[in-house]
Amino acid sequence: MMVEQKQLKLDDYISLDEREHFLSELHRFLVWVGEPLPDEVEVNGETIKLHELIWRCIHKAELSGQEKERLMELVRLLETKEKHDEEVLQRANLTHEEAKRLYHESAALIRAIMDLRECEAGKVKLKESGEGVRQKIDDAKRWLVFLKGVGKKFS
Structure with missing residues (x-):
């Protein structure tokens, strides 16, 4: 069985301007906004x-103090991983797809770092009780039923 390799052309790789654009975007103030959190991340083989x-x-x-300490250790590890991704983005010969993947991975890591720092500082907490959340879910369901009914009337 013969494995067919895709022949890459010079145009398949990012230009110096594109590389600079990706790097400058990573340094924007709110680069992480809208990036989904990674479900999992591998750090030091774990x-x-x-x-x-x-x-x-x-x-x-x-x-606890120990939990906060562990969160900040994870932050340091994620910062190291993000810096490595950024260095690869800065130096490696990358295709457009590889560069986009690295950019989004770095932005998602930045978001995770921000979330972990806020969590450790106690700035992010669920403000409502379980009952309050259930009430909002019930309200949302009622609205959806209502909107579906209204939509059928105008169809």
Whole structure:
């Protein structure tokens, strides 16, 4: 069985201007806004369920000193990983797809770092009780039923 390799052309790689654009975008003030949190991230050969960790942190009433310390260690590890991705973006010969993937991975890591720092500082907490959240979900469901009914009348 013969494996067909795709022949890449010079145009398939990012230009110096595109590289600079990606790097400058990563340094924008709110680059992480709108980036989804990674579900998992591999750090030092260990897979960390990052999204789940941040979710638990938000729902926890208070973090112990040891938990805060572990969060800040994870922040340092993620910062190292993000800097490595940025260096690859700065120096490597990358295709457009590879550069986009690295850019979004770096932005998502920046978001995770910001969320973890806010969590450690106690700035992000779920403000409503379980009952308050359930009430909002019920309200949203009623609105959806209402809007579907209105939509059928005008169809």
